[in-house]
Amino acid sequence: MDGKEVEVPLSELLNGYQRQSDYTKKTMEAAELRRTADAETQKAQQERFEYNSKLERMAVQLEGVLEQQSQIDWPALLESDPMEYLKQQQLFQQRQALYQQNMQERQQLAQQFQNEQAQAHQSYLAKQQEDLLAKLPDWKDDAKAAAEKTAISKFLKEQGFGDEDISSIADHRHVIVARKAMLYDQLMAKANVQAKKVQEAPQRVVKPGVTSNGSADGRTAAAKNHAKNGTVESAAAVFAQFL
Structure with missing residues (x-):
C-alpha cells in the first residue's frame, strides 16, 4: 500500500478467498439452473410437439x-340387422366422443403454445429494453426518451416507413441505427444552413496592407468544401469554424 509492503493476516486472505469462492459457486449454480431450465423447457416443448402430431394423425x-x-343408411340397417345397427351406433358415438376429446386436447396445446410464445416475446422485449438503456442511458429519463422516440418515428416516416413498420421494431440495435441516421441527417441539415449563410454573406474587400480576417476566410473555405463534398467531416469542419 502506497509503495509499502503490507502483511495481510492469513485469516483475512482465507476469508476473502472463501467469499470469492462462494460468489463464483453461486454464479455457476445460477447459470447451471438457467441451462437446466432451458433444457427442460425445450424437452417439454419437443414432447408436446410430438404429442400434438400424434393427435393430428389420430384426428385424420x-x-x-x-x-x-x-x-x-341407418333406417335400412335397423330394419335389416338390428344388432349390427346397435353395434355401429355404439362405435359411431364412441368415435365422435374421441374426436371431440382430440379437438379439445389440440386446442389446449395450441393455447399453451400461444401463452408461451407471448411470455417469450415479453421476455425478449424486456431484454431489448435493458440493452437499449445500457447503450442510451439518457433514455432512462422518460421525458427525454419519449421526445427522441417521437422524433425517430417522424424521421422514419419521412423515409417511407409505415406506422406498422415502426411499431414492430423491437430489436434495440435497429433503434440505435435509426437514431444515428436521424442525428446524422440533423447534423448535415445544420451544416448546410451554416454553409449557405457563409456563402451568402457579403465578402469583405481587404485593402492592400490590411490583414484579412482568418476566421472569416476559414469559414468560407469550410463552407465551400462542405458544399462540394457534403460529408460528415466537412460538416464538422463548418461547425468547428464557429467555435
Missing part, C-alpha cells in the same frame, strides 16, 4: 371412419 383417422359411417 377418426374423420375418415366417421365419414364412412355417416354414409350408412
Whole structure:
C-alpha cells in the first residue's frame, strides 16, 4: 500500500478467498439452473410437439371412419340387422366422443403454445429494453426518451416507413441505427444552413496592407468544401469554424 509492503493476516486472505469462492459457486449454480431450465423447457416443448402430431394423425383417422359411417343408411340397417345397427351406433358415438376429446386436447396445446410464445416475446422485449438503456442511458429519463422516440418515428416516416413498420421494431440495435441516421441527417441539415449563410454573406474587400480576417476566410473555405463534398467531416469542419 502506497509503495509499502503490507502483511495481510492469513485469516483475512482465507476469508476473502472463501467469499470469492462462494460468489463464483453461486454464479455457476445460477447459470447451471438457467441451462437446466432451458433444457427442460425445450424437452417439454419437443414432447408436446410430438404429442400434438400424434393427435393430428389420430384426428385424420377418426374423420375418415366417421365419414364412412355417416354414409350408412341407418333406417335400412335397423330394419335389416338390428344388432349390427346397435353395434355401429355404439362405435359411431364412441368415435365422435374421441374426436371431440382430440379437438379439445389440440386446442389446449395450441393455447399453451400461444401463452408461451407471448411470455417469450415479453421476455425478449424486456431484454431489448435493458440493452437499449445500457447503450442510451439518457433514455432512462422518460421525458427525454419519449421526445427522441417521437422524433425517430417522424424521421422514419419521412423515409417511407409505415406506422406498422415502426411499431414492430423491437430489436434495440435497429433503434440505435435509426437514431444515428436521424442525428446524422440533423447534423448535415445544420451544416448546410451554416454553409449557405457563409456563402451568402457579403465578402469583405481587404485593402492592400490590411490583414484579412482568418476566421472569416476559414469559414468560407469550410463552407465551400462542405458544399462540394457534403460529408460528415466537412460538416464538422463548418461547425468547428464557429467555435
